[in-house]
Amino acid sequence: MANKIIDIKGAANLIKEGMTIMVGGFLGNGSPHKLIDVLVEKGVSNLTLICNDTGFTDYGVGKMVVNNQFQRIIATHIGTNRETGRQLNEGITKVELVPQGTLAEQIRSGGAGLGGVLTPTGIGTIVEEGKDKIIINNKEYLIEKPLRADVAIIAGSIVDTFGNVYYEGSTRNFNPLMATAADIVIVEAEQVVEAGMLKQENVVTPGLFVDYVV
């Protein structure tokens, strides 16, 4: 079977100008920090980011925001990174704020072959602007479309050579969802082990979703 292990520079080279990328993690917890550092060094720009948040100016994907690498950001929260707010206010970067549960389901549906999801979240708020609504069993729902990316970069605590991923503690968050919803999926492993070292029932993201392990 093909070996999925590649070096970090090779992985970073898969991300090209203008692409849409998903970055796993929640305020940097469970984010692929080493890949982020290499991407900052490379400076690839004009990217669209899909991530829960924009981290901090010096931690997580926020470093790439500071380095001006995104032309568009889809996130649920940008309040911990003043640079994102500045770029939004000055019209440098487009920012679309999405409710967190909606973002999770948009990514899940993008990876699951669904045409989106119906959610009551956002009804009666500016989130519903420009979106279709539907009534099911007398309750109103917003139609939220699926999200996909060209590349997802995620982080795993223990990853085997086939790409099976185990996540420790609270590092799981958006990572397993993003692993299903991108054309190329790269996992940054805290620890790489031989296939067979992870108990199959502890695998959270099956290796079939993973293209490369760093």
Next chain:
Amino acid sequence: MDKIETQNFIAKRVAKELKDGDVVNLGIGLPTLVGNHIPDGVNIMLQSENGYIGLTEAKDDDKIFEHGKNVVNAGCKPAGIRIEGAFFDSAMSFAIIRGGHVDATVLGALEVDEKGSIANWIIPGKMVPGMGGAMDLLVGARKVIVAMEHTSRGKAKILKNCTLPLTAENAVDIIITEMGVMKVTEKGIILKEYNPEYTVEQIKEATEAELLIANDLCQMQQ
């Protein structure tokens, strides 16, 4: 009372709304203080939207990590987990939140109105942090408790109609401030308990919304 005493006074009263066995999600700021005031004999399970249930304080060993290590709360600070707890991904986290499996959520607010609508995620042109999980919590939690100071720099926060962009409409069940406990009903906002440091007239003056007075109005439980 200074600001910290006021916040703890509110948090202590909020804690009495929580029942043994409740699954609870606490917002950032004042709502987080509620966890310090849970009465003896009441055991609650805290849900954290970044993906787990059974949130606790971090052990001292974990506090040396600035952003926590592998267990952090929704603010990326070191945290712990109870032996009954569990970790999960964000879709599961919001299935729990949106699906009605959270018994109560406690959130702060910039504005609340007579219909139970709430604004707490954006001040256009000034502050755009984003809604995070707040919109889902307001829609999905079985009981929504707003914990906040009654006014902001002398300006009413409990209004006839919210003026800021809403986080959710018709979502709030109870408002708890340093002045009293108010229930949001179809008829309007009813003052159920008052802090005897204030007169009912003073509380009405600090509230833009019409305040109905409960027949069984009593002093705030402490």
